[in-house]
Amino acid sequence: MKLATLRRGGRDGRLVVVSRDLTRCRLVPGIAPTLQAALDDWVSVEPKLAECAAALEHGVGNSEVLPFDPAQCAAPLPRAYHWVDGSAYVNHVELVRKARGADMPASFWTDPLVYQGGSDDLLGARDDAPFGDAAWGIDLEAEVAVITDDVPMATRVEDAGTHVKLLTLVNDWSLRALIPGELAKGFGFYQSKPATAFSPVAVTPNELGDAWRDCKVHRPLVSHVNGQEFGRPDAGTDMTFSFAQLIAHATKTRRLGAGTIVGSGTVSNYDRSLGSSCLAEKRLLEQLEHGTPRTPFLQFGDRVTIEMFDAAGKTIFGALDNRVVKQ
Amino acid sequence: MKLATLRRGGRDGRLVVVSRDLTRCRLVPGIAPTLQAALDDWVSVEPKLAECAAALEHGVGNSEVLPFDPAQCAAPLPRAYHWVDGSAYVNHVELVRKARGADMPASFWTDPLVYQGGSDDLLGARDDAPFGDAAWGIDLEAEVAVITDDVPMATRVEDAGTHVKLLTLVNDWSLRALIPGELAKGFGFYQSKPATAFSPVAVTPNELGDAWRDCKVHRPLVSHVNGQEFGRPDAGTDMTFSFAQLIAHATKTRRLGAGTIVGSGTVSNYDRSLGSSCLAEKRLLEQLEHGTPRTPFLQFGDRVTIEMFDAAGKTIFGALDNRVVKQ
Numbered sequence: 255m256k257l258a259t260l261r262r263g264g265r266d267g268r269l270v271v272v273s274r275d276l277t278r279c280r281l282v283p284g285i286a287p288t289l290q291a292a293l294d295d296w297v298s299v300e301p302k303l304a305e306c307a308a309a310l311e312h313g314v315g316n317s318e319v320l321p322f323d324p325a326q327c328a329a330p331l332p333r334a335y336h337w338v339d340g341s342a343y344v345n346h347v348e349l350v351r352k353a354r355g356a357d358m359p360a361s362f363w364t365d366p367l368v369y370q371g372g373s374d375d376l377l378g379a380r381d382d383a384p385f386g387d388a389a390w391g392i393d394l395e396a397e398v399a400v401i402t403d404d405v406p407m408a409t410r411v412e413d414a415g416t417h418v419k420l421l422t423l424v425n426d427w428s429l430r431a432l433i434p435g436e437l438a439k440g441f442g443f444y445q446s447k448p449a450t451a452f453s454p455v456a457v458t459p460n461e462l463g464d465a466w467r468d469c470k471v472h473r474p475l476v477s478h479v480n481g482q483e484f485g486r487p488d489a490g491t492d493m494t495f496s497f498a499q500l501i502a503h504a505t506k507t508r509r510l511g512a513g514t515i516v517g518s519g520t521v522s523n524y525d526r527s528l529g530s531s532c533l534a535e536k537r538l539l540e541q542l543e544h545g546t547p548r549t550p551f552l553q554f555g556d557r558v559t560i561e562m563f564d565a566a567g568k569t570i571f572g573a574l575d576n577r578v579v580k581q
Numbered sequence: 582m583k584l585a586t587l588r589r590g591g592r593d594g595r596l597v598v599v600s601r602d603l604t605r606c607r608l609v610p611g612i613a614p615t616l617q618a619a620l621d622d623w624v625s626v627e628p629k630l631a632e633c634a635a636a637l638e639h640g641v642g643n644s645e646v647l648p649f650d651p652a653q654c655a656a657p658l659p660r661a662y663h664w665v666d667g668s669a670y671v672n673h674v675e676l677v678r679k680a681r682g683a684d685m686p687a688s689f690w691t692d693p694l695v696y697q698g699g700s701d702d703l704l705g706a707r708d709d710a711p712f713g714d715a716a717w718g719i720d721l722e723a724e725v726a727v728i729t730d731d732v733p734m735a736t737r738v739e740d741a742g743t744h745v746k747l748l749t750l751v752n753d754w755s756l757r758a759l760i761p762g763e764l765a766k767g768f769g770f771y772q773s774k775p776a777t778a779f780s781p782v783a784v785t786p787n788e789l790g791d792a793w794r795d796c797k798v799h800r801p802l803v804s805h806v807n808g809q810e811f812g813r814p815d816a817g818t819d820m821t822f823s824f825a826q827l828i829a830h831a832t833k834t835r836r837l838g839a840g841t842i843v844g845s846g847t848v849s850n851y852d853r854s855l856g857s858s859c860l861a862e863k864r865l866l867e868q869l870e871h872g873t874p875r876t877p878f879l880q881f882g883d884r885v886t887i888e889m890f891d892a893a894g895k896t897i898f899g900a901l902d903n904r905v906v907k908q
Contacts (some may be wrong), residue, residue, distance in 0.1 A: 261826030264621075265838075292794055294591075294592055311585055316706075326617060333662045333838055334662070335661070335662060335701035336699060336701035338771070341768070346794070362766075365766070367766055367767075367768050368768065368771050369768040369769055369771065370697045370698075370699070370769075370771060371697075372835050373662055373663065373700075374662035374836075374838030374840075374841060375837075375838050376662035384734065385834070386734070386735055386833070386834065390834070407711065407713070407908050408713055408908060429834060432834070437640065437767055437768075439689075439692070439769065440694075440698040440764055440769075441668070441694050441695065441764075442667070442697075442767075442768045442770065443768065444695050444696065444767015444831070445830075445833045445834045445835075446834070447834075448834040448835050449835055449836070455903070503772070504771070506713070506772045507717070507772045507773070507775040508699050508702060508772075508775050509701075509702045509776070510701065510702075511592075511660055511699075511702050514701060581734050581735060
């Protein structure tokens, strides 16, 4: 099942069920007005949405069907109560450390890094991404994320996977020039992490078939900058912490409310021929090779697209396609 | 005007207008079902709520009035889209540094420290506060917080104050033993910051009279541990960054959605005779005086109350009164 949120009817938009090929959709006001409402009552709502999705797939009730237009989509959750982003590709963290000549503590391989991002203002797949100053070092971060139902405190890794209800793609924009000063203060990211953008649709795990296993998404995550391929690392390869591990980590001292978004962090493979998912990594590799970075950060007017395709080459989540603009 | 949320009618509870003396309240389903709904449309909703509050004060329509019981209250926003907590009492930060023999960068006096807390699970004023292990160093943090409407990106300090729509009190529970390891990882707090508790009511700034000026609350914040007074520092004294400054800082790279909660951080005065607002500070003072901390962190069964009184000795927000319990 694929779900999206049309930008209409208020701050939380309107939930639609979307056809697998992303050409058609249907509003479901009688089932759930918004995706948050659906997640709040997932056990009873999910079967009804699945029934509607099956009817849509089989062309039943076509009179109520709308053409699906990603440009009309808000983020699947236009605002969410919790957005926690991991840094699950530890090879990327290791590389960052290496570039500045620092060893990485061994605990980084067993204890996940996470930070909490802003969730009150999430960008849709075709929204402009506004930034105040190009000197802030504007960067993409192509990621995969899951959306959970209610997760109890102290959930074990082996139980955490059942709480994954939906998956989505993310561009977790970063402001690289603001990060060192902010992290030096010791409280983590805040100004350096502006509003995050999401793919047009969120999908249930079964849409991924056997590409969803071990609580990881085993497909390449393809990003382009200004139409040029930038990277296609596999999201299931070199993911040190599965989503189950990230969820379990997040619940050590707190409950997660329905609609919590848990991100993978920048997807990154040891196989550097597959490119990167953020400019910072590419620049680090350039620095290691040439002594200095060569690729600039993003400028106003640049476009970043992020997409994932199934084995048959069909888009799974639709494309994020955001333009960097001056605030 | 004073507002609260009764724990009924779903995850977001039901909004009530509360009498100034906190004895009576009235549901307002015809105006706004929830506090978030009110904040989403504050310009049109606020006058209607104010009218209802005036009628309640003057005893009009008493048949619809309920007795107000803080034990029935959820947090004013039982879940929120954004909870950003400052560390505005820089003397406290300076003390923390001093205790470990570290200088504080001069920029800490001009550049606010903030972190983003969990907002999908906020505790009511009489809820038990659940923790997995007393060895985690359970601590209170008595704070003041404001709730904003929509705040544009790059809001200036001089414009930020107009976005303060409500004020509330906070116990921003901390797990001190988890903080050093987590901060050493460089991404800031997550596991060390469990669910935050809120006072029974949130109030409009005018309820504070001239105690609300310069975007600070000029009243003592009184906390007790197991019935013993623990501290009564003045929230308006030694607050290096006003709420306007904290809001402006938060909007440098992002918009704030309606219902954003902005916290002051642990209230702390240079005048140590007024006590502290967290055990960590008291322990640091003991360490500086005696070479070692003497006061233990909280244990299961301990109770923490936090309250603020007006000049006539009347409670403004009602009392937080939470018991520390084993998860």
